[in-house]
Amino acid sequence: MGDMQGHDVELDVTSIAHGGISVARLDGRVVFVTDAIPGEKVVARITDDRKKSFWRADTVSVLEPSEHRQAHVWSAASIDRDPARRAGGAEFGHIELSHQRELKRQVLVDALTRMGKVDEETTKGITVEALDGDDDLSGTRWRTRIRLHVDEAGRPGPYAARSHTVVAVDDLPLATEAVEAAAPLEQLFAGEEQIDVLAPSDGGARLIVGSQARTTVVERVGDREFRLDDGGFWQVHRLAAGTLTAAVQDLIDPERFDPRAMNLDLYGGVGLLAAAVGDRFGQATRITSVESDTRATDHAAENLAEWIGAAAVTGRVERWITELATTSSPGERQRLRDATVVLDPPRSGAGREVVERIASIEPAQIVYVACDPVALARDIALFAERGYQLQDLRAFDLFPNTHHLETVVRLSR
Known part of the structure; x- marks a missing residue:
């Protein structure tokens, strides 16, 4: 040192x-x-x-x-506390909300221009859009899921920022009221490592202690219901699933969409975005959702049951798309060229191998949902090497009082 x-x-x-x-x-x-x-x-x-x-x-x-x-929205994370004891997960809570979005816009534009090689003209109109009600609540009360870690004494709490030290807190302002009320901040859980608290659309809040047996919960988006495991992946902000559904529907170019093509939903989870495509383009829509988690794929098959042409398959996207690219017949290849590919990869992005495989099937358009602007920008540069250019973009403040944002883009040749 x-x-x-x-x-x-x-x-x-x-x-x-x-x-x-x-x-x-x-x-x-x-x-x-x-x-x-x-x-x-x-x-x-x-x-x-x-x-x-x-x-x-x-x-x-x-x-x-x-x-x-501004005064921090969470006193447990405030500057008055010793930095080693400041609660993590609200690292922008000391910044007025509209300025948080301006800083997120700067990070996104910087990533797109420097790493994504996107020209500055294209980034001019970018804004980070607020979700309904967040301004009234100063960006609090949006988290429908929260993970607490357990310290040596058995007391649950968040990790301190940038460390694995568990800190005691007496409130969780980013959590919805139902999640905060259910969070067992005063109880002791000796021998456990973590407690997940969630409040899905139906049935009230619940706890998952350690690696307890899974139960199925229901989440609602508009009139549609999605079933998933209580510990399975679902967007955290109370309005995120609906916002991303509308954004994907909005960004797909209908001129380039063919319901009979081999449309794909990669990293598809329980089928949220495949359903968004189906709802936008109707009963005849063919779409295959690919997800590595078997339990999520089982739920996706059920959640997508009303579309005759929808399928949910379990597979690692890299392997699955490689096989598709190398074994498809001439007829399938044409249906892939007519396809719309939707992808929502993990925070690390899709990466070179997946980008190259997607580009090699030459789809009509790609709609990419990203929770990390830097990983997105790297992938945009990789797609550009293969002739796919950024056509449209929307960015959303799905994580107020944190540095995270969600970006949805359309790429085509």
């Missing part, structure tokens, strides 16, 4: 970086600093000085606050 770790320094904060941290300079050196806002002068404690190229630091006090600074 160097000799600066644990020391407090004054920093001028210049810009935002991906990951909810700000960029500052100290004698020409880059310092990544938490709990700050671009434009501020802060006192920060150096937490990592091992690298020559940059250091890391936590803000401990603010000398010149931004006009966008």
Whole structure:
């Protein structure tokens, strides 16, 4: 270790970086600093000085606050607490909500232009859209699912920011009221590692202690019901599933959509986006949803049962799409060229192998749902190498008071 770790320094904060941290300079050196806002002068404690190229630091006090600074929406994460004991998961909670969205827009535009090689003209009109009701609630009360970790003494709580230290809290303001009310913050769970608290559309809140047996829950999007395991993946914001359904329906170019083609929904989960496509283009829509989790695929088959041409298959997307690309008959190849491919990969993105396989089947259009702007930008650059250009984009603030955002794009040749 160097000799600066644990020391407090004054920093001028210049810009935002991906990951909810700000960029500052100290004698020409880059310092990544938490709990700050671009434009501020802060006192920060150096937490990592091992690298020559940059250091890391936590803000401990603010000398010149931004006009966008507010009292933190979660006192457990506030700057008044020792950085090692600040609750994680609300790293933008000290920033006024509309400015959070502006910072997210900057991160997205920066990723698209620098890594995605998208020209600046294309990024001009980008905004990060708010979801209904979030402004009235200052970006709180949206999480329908929350994970608590258990400390040595058995007490549940969130991890501290950027560590695996469990911190005791007495409220969970980002959680919906039902989730907060059900969270057993005062109980002890000796010997357990984690507690999941969720409040699906139907049947009230529930806890999953450790790796308890799974039960099925129902989530509603508009008039449609989706069944899934209580511990299975579902969008966290109370309005996220409906927002993404509408966004995917909106971004598919109907001129390029063929209901009889071999349309694909990759990383399909329990069938949310395949159903969005089916609802937009009708009963005759053919679409295959591909998901590696067997339980999710079983639910997807049931959730998509009303479309005769819908299928849910279990498979790792990389392997499945490779097989499809290499074994399809001439007739299938034509139906793939007419296809719309929807994909919603994990945070790490689709990556080169999957991008190249998708591009090799030459689909009519690709609609990509991304929860990480940097991974998305890398994949956009890879698609561009294969002739697929960004045609349209919408970005959504599905995770208020955190640095995360969701982006949906359409690519075509």
